[in-house]
Amino acid sequence: MAEIVVQNVRKTFGDFVAVSDSSFTVQDGEFFVLLGPSGCGKTTTLRMIAGLEVPTSGQIFLDGAEVSQTRPSERDIAFVFQMFALYPHMNVRKNIAYPLVSQGLSRAVVRAKVDEVAQILGIDHILDNPVSGLSGGDRQRVALGRAIVRNPKAFMMDEPLGALDAEFRESMAEELRSLHDRMGATTVYVTHDQLEAMQMGDKIIVMNHGVIEQFGTPQEIYDYPASLFVADFIGSPSMNFLPFQGTVRKGATQVLIDKHTIAIPELLEDADGELILGVRPEHVFLTKNSGLPAKVIATEYLGTSQIVTLETAKSEIKARIDADQCADTGGTVQLEFHSPAISIFNEASGRALQFDRGLMAG
Amino acid sequence: MSNSVLTPSRRSQYVAAFLVITYALITMIPLAWIFLTGFKSPADAISYPPKVIFEPTLEGYVNLFTTRTRQTEDFLAANPPENWADEIVRQYDMVIVGPSKFGERFLNSVIIGFGSTFLSVFLGTLAAYAFSRFRVPLKDDLLFFILSTRMMPPVAVAIPIFLMFRNLGLSDTHLGMILLYTGVNISLAVWLLKGFIDEIPREYEEAALIDGYTRFQSFYKVILPQAASGIAATAIFCLIFSWNEYAFAVLLTSATAQTAPPFIPTIIGIGGLDWPAVAAGATLFLIPVMIFTILMRKHLLSGITFGAVRK
Numbered sequence: 001m002a003e004i005v006v007q008n009v010r011k012t013f014g015d016f017v018a019v020s021d022s023s024f025t026v027q028d029g030e031f032f033v034l035l036g037p038s039g040c041g042k043t044t045t046l047r048m049i050a051g052l053e054v055p056t057s058g059q060i061f062l063d064g065a066e067v068s069q070t071r072p073s074e075r076d077i078a079f080v081f082q083m084f085a086l087y088p089h090m091n092v093r094k095n096i097a098y099p100l101v102s103q104g105l106s107r108a109v110v111r112a113k114v115d116e117v118a119q120i121l122g123i124d125h126i127l128d129n130p131v132s133g134l135s136g137g138d139r140q141r142v143a144l145g146r147a148i149v150r151n152p153k154a155f156m157m158d159e160p161l162g163a164l165d166a167e168f169r170e171s172m173a174e175e176l177r178s179l180h181d182r183m184g185a186t187t188v189y190v191t192h193d194q195l196e197a198m199q200m201g202d203k204i205i206v207m208n209h210g211v212i213e214q215f216g217t218p219q220e221i222y223d224y225p226a227s228l229f230v231a232d233f234i235g236s237p238s239m240n241f242l243p244f245q246g247t248v249r250k251g252a253t254q255v256l257i258d259k260h261t262i263a264i265p266e267l268l269e270d271a272d273g274e275l276i277l278g279v280r281p282e283h284v285f286l287t288k289n290s291g292l293p294a295k296v297i298a299t300e301y302l303g304t305s306q307i308v309t310l311e312t313a314k315s316e317i318k319a320r321i322d323a324d325q326c327a328d329t330g331g332t333v334q335l336e337f338h339s340p341a342i343s344i345f346n347e348a349s350g351r352a353l354q355f356d357r358g359l360m361a362g
Numbered sequence: 363m364s365n366s367v368l369t370p371s372r373r374s375q376y377v378a379a380f381l382v383i384t385y386a387l388i389t390m391i392p393l394a395w396i397f398l399t400g401f402k403s404p405a406d407a408i409s410y411p412p413k414v415i416f417e418p419t420l421e422g423y424v425n426l427f428t429t430r431t432r433q434t435e436d437f438l439a440a441n442p443p444e445n446w447a448d449e450i451v452r453q454y455d456m457v458i459v460g461p462s463k464f465g466e467r468f469l470n471s472v473i474i475g476f477g478s479t480f481l482s483v484f485l486g487t488l489a490a491y492a493f494s495r496f497r498v499p500l501k502d503d504l505l506f507f508i509l510s511t512r513m514m515p516p517v518a519v520a521i522p523i524f525l526m527f528r529n530l531g532l533s534d535t536h537l538g539m540i541l542l543y544t545g546v547n548i549s550l551a552v553w554l555l556k557g558f559i560d561e562i563p564r565e566y567e568e569a570a571l572i573d574g575y576t577r578f579q580s581f582y583k584v585i586l587p588q589a590a591s592g593i594a595a596t597a598i599f600c601l602i603f604s605w606n607e608y609a610f611a612v613l614l615t616s617a618t619a620q621t622a623p624p625f626i627p628t629i630i631g632i633g634g635l636d637w638p639a640v641a642a643g644a645t646l647f648l649i650p651v652m653i654f655t656i657l658m659r660k661h662l663l664s665g666i667t668f669g670a671v672r673k
Contacts, residue, residue, distance in 0.1 A: 052568050073574040085565030089587040102574035146573070 002063035002153040002186055003028045004049060009058030009068070011044050011210075018044040020210045021058070026154075026203075029184045031177065033201035035191060037233070041210040042190045043158055049188060050079050050156045063153060073102075078147035082159040084139045086131040086146075092118075093127040096145040103150065117149045120179075136164045140172060144179070154186040161196065173200055194234050198222065206230045222280075224357065225343060228350040231278050237307060239278045240317045243347065247272035255344070258313050260292050263339040265355040274347040281307065283338035284319035286327060291334030296327050310335065393648070399641035407637040421450050422638025426464050426629065426646075430456040464643060467625040472650060473536055474621055475605040478543035482600045483593055485544070486551025487559075491581060493552070494559040495567075505556075508549045516546050517609045527614055534619045542614070543604035550603075551596050558592025559585065594661035598654065605651055622647050 004026040011019040019041040026032040034042035047053040049060055051072030060068040067075050078099075086095050093114055100110045118124040121141040126134065131142060140160060147155055160176070161169045177200050180187055191197055197204050198218040206213045206221060206229070214226040225231035231239040244257045252267045255277065262277065286308065294310035294317065301323065308319045308327045317335065321327065344353045370378070399407050401418040424447045432455055441457070443449040448458050489508075493501060523542065524533075532538030562585060570580030586593075612624045626643040629636055655662070 050572060052571065071576075072568075072571045073576070077572065079569065079572040081565045081569060083563065083565060085563065085569040087566060087569070087584055098570070099573035102579075146569075150574075 003061075004154060004186060004188065005059075005061040006045070006049065007059045007061070009045070009048060009055045009060060011041075011048060011053060012056050017210050019048070019055075022207075022210075022212050024205055024212065024215055026186055026188060029186055031180050031187045031189065031200060031202045033189045033191060033197040033204045034207060035194060035197040035201075035204050035233075036207035036213075037192055040207040042192075042205075042207050045207070046156050046158055046188055046190045049154075050077050051075050052079075076150075076153045078150070078152040078155050080143050080147050080155065080157040080160045082162050084143040084160075084163070086139060086142055088132060091128055091130050092123065092134070092142050095131060095142055096127075096149050099146060099150045113149055114145075117145045120148075121145050137168055137172060140164065144176075148179075148183065148185075152185075154188065157187065157189045159191055160189075161191070161193075169196075176200065195236070198234075206233065208233075223341065224352070225278070226352050228276065228278075228345045228347075228352075231343060231345070231352075235280060237281050237318045237320075239280050239343070240284065240315075241345075242277040242279070242312070242314045242317070244275055244277060244314065245273070246275060248275070248344070248353070258292065260290075262292075262337060262342070264342045264344065265340055265357055267344075268354040268356055271344070271346055271353055275353075276345045276347050278343040278345060278352075279337045280341060281318045281320040283341040284310075284317060284321075285336045285338070286319060286321060286325070286333045287336050289334060291336045294333055294335050296329050296331050296333060298329060299327050396641045396644050399638055400645045402638050402641075404636060404638055407641070408635070419450065419638075420447075422636070422640075422642035424450050424458075425636055425639040426642045427462055428458045429460050429462050431459050432456050463620075463625065464622075467620055467622045468646065470536065470615075470619055471605060471621040471623070471647070474539040474543065474619070475601055475650075477536070477540040478547060478604045479597055479601040481540060481544045482547035482551045483555075483597050486548055486555050486596065487586075487589070487593060489548075489552045490555035490559050491585065493556050495564070505553075508552050511545075511549050520610065520613055523610070524613055534615050534617060536619050539611070539615060539619055539621070542610060543600075543607060546607075547600040547603055550599060554596045554599070555589065555592055558589050558596075562588045591661035594658040598658055598662060601654055602651060 006025070007023050009019060009022050010017075022041075022045060034045055036042045044053060048055050048068070049062075051067070051070060051074075055068050058068065059066050062075060062077070072079075087098065090098070096114045096117060097110045100113060105113075114127070115124065118127055121144060123138060123141045123145065126138060131139065134142065140163075143160070157176075161172055164172055173196055189197075189200065201218055203216065204218055204221050205215045208229050214221055214230045221230060222234055225234060225239065228241075231241075242257060244255065246256060248255060248267055248271050250267055250270050252264070254261050254263050255275075256262075257277065264277075292312055294312045296308060297311050297316070298309040300307040300309075304323055305320050306323050306325075306327070308321055310317045310319060310333070312335070319335070327333070340357070343355075345351065346353065398414075398416075400422045401420070402413070402416055403419050403421055406413050406416045428447065428451070430451050435455070438452065438455060438457070443452050451458055492498060493505060498504065527533045527538055527542075530538075532541070566584045566588065567577070567580040570584045571577065575583065606623065607621075608623045611621045615621060615624065622643065626640055626647065629639045629643060
């Protein structure tokens with residue numbers, strides 16, 4: 001198992017910058033998720049770590065050794081592809097055994113290891129089947145088997161659940177995560193699905209246009225998005241944005257929107273001009289007294305909760321409230337926000353302003 | 363009988379079968395005629411109206427494989443026939459004096475046809491893989507250049523090639539003909555195979571690279587088995603061309619490297635219009651390509667659809 005350090009890695013294809021100056025560290029044994037929309041550079045980053053692409057500049061350290069220019073076969077990293085890439089002309093056993101055969105192990109050892117891995121993954125009954133007839137889940141398990149059989153330093157997974165049926169994806173995600181917990185292997189996992197990332201990741205990197213937008217635990221990324229992009233990309237429905245114009249000073253604890261005062265955590269920096277207040281739907285409350293006036297446009301009933309779409313003078317806002325709370329379409333309500341969870345972004349830069357969150361929590 | 367959109371009705375199945383069988387029969391009539399003519403006597407072969415029912419004889423095959431001379435009656439009486447073949451030619455007051463050149467020419471065809479097919483497919487596969495997977499500088503121009511060699515009939519450059527071969531000492535050599543047919547076939551091979559290799563997901567090789575194999579090993583062990591049907595289809599096309607090629611063979615070969623196509627018509631001149639011998643030669647000439655195609659048949663169907671219905 002190994003620590004992976006990515007330092008100032010950059011990758012360009014002609015004029016197109018796929019990944020620009022990225023640096024991060026994957027701790028030993030961590031389940032590390034690269035999250036972002038398609039074309040954001042997450043897969044390219046993963047492929048550079050695996051050695052399938054050579055970085056234009058920068059270094060990659062695997063277990064302390066610089067590997068950015070070495071062949072993939074010399075890095076001892078396993079890769080699980082989105083379409084699994086099982087060798088179609090081999091049966092399940094041969095597929096799993098293939099990485100071991102290249103190491104020149106004896107037949108008996110290969111056989112024993114394949115059997116052991118098949119047992120762990122629960123595919124020992126299909127070892128002699130051709131891969132073409134397998135279900136999506138079994139293909140996935142064979143691909144995992146091929147990855148774990150040689151006990152590599154780290155696993156790279158490129159949207160491994162992307163090709164599975166929705167109903168099956170969740171159970172496979174759990175299976176993957178528990179496999180990771182059992183083996184304690186460093187894993188770098190690429191996905192565009194934020195729920196998958198939150199559910200599985202110890203740490204998440206959110207990427208957009210080849211740039212790392214934020215790096216942190218799922219909680220940090222969800223609660224305190226570092227940029228407008230992250231705030232919008234993470235969460236379903238995503239964060240509500242209330243644009244306003246004004247000046248805020250360091251130490252301020254409230255902002256004025258449409259003559260309504262909204263309490264915020266203590267600011268640690270100054271800002272002025274076009275600003276955006278962000279608040280998650282579950283931190284929006286419907287009240288009857290003072291607050292931001294809004295009109296109820298629609299409600300979506302979700303069982304345990306409901307999503308209420310509201311129209312304010314500034315923008316449309318979605319609130320997640322209890323299913324039994326009354327919200328009549330067409331009616332007018334007042335909105336209040338859970339102050340400690342509020343973010344403010346500078347519209348021009350897209351970056352979030354710094355708050356003293358610790359004080360608020362205390 | 364319930365007919366869904368996908369299963370055709372009984373009647374349209376019959377119509378389809380009728381059309382296919384009729385087409386097959388029409389295309390096979392000339393072949394059947396050649397096959398039958400090979401077993402006719404020269405008189406039966408040119409009789410009018412044509413004979414479908416006749417007494418079969420191996421005369422054509424004997425004439426194809428032997429050279430014969432006419433002898434006096436005294437000589438014939440003094441030397442009784444040595445074997446069944448000799449007996450056949452005695453009816454024309456002839457004796458067999460030795461083998462004809464057909465066997466040799468046929469062997470030349472095999473060497474040159476299969477040799478150039480192997481070389482075309484071998485080079486074509488490597489080139490197609492490189493064009494498919496790597497960033498080759500001027501890739502599009504090179505591919506166009508390779509294709510452009512097919513844009514005129516090869517015989518258009520017959521004279522330059524004739525002169526070039528003479529200067530290089532390649533005229534009437536096996537190597538020369540193999541190189542020539544490879545040159546003609548390689549563009550077909552590169553383009554066909556590039557299409558097939560493009561269809562094979564890169565992930566297979568990448569998986570092999572990750573699994574500890576070199577690029578060549580991953581090409582050899584993962585890509586080649588996947589491209590097998592494409593390679594088989596390409597090989598058949600290449601073989602059919604080089605096997606049947608006539609014009610260059612007439613121009614560039616004579617005593618040593620002559621192939622069967624220019625040889626077979628020369629039979630006509632040897633002892634009158636010997637159509638049964640020509641037909642016998644043509645029949646035998648068909649066999650290698652037929653066997654090769656049957657061997658490759660399992661790959662051919664998926665190959666000829668050009669990856670259109672893969673997966």
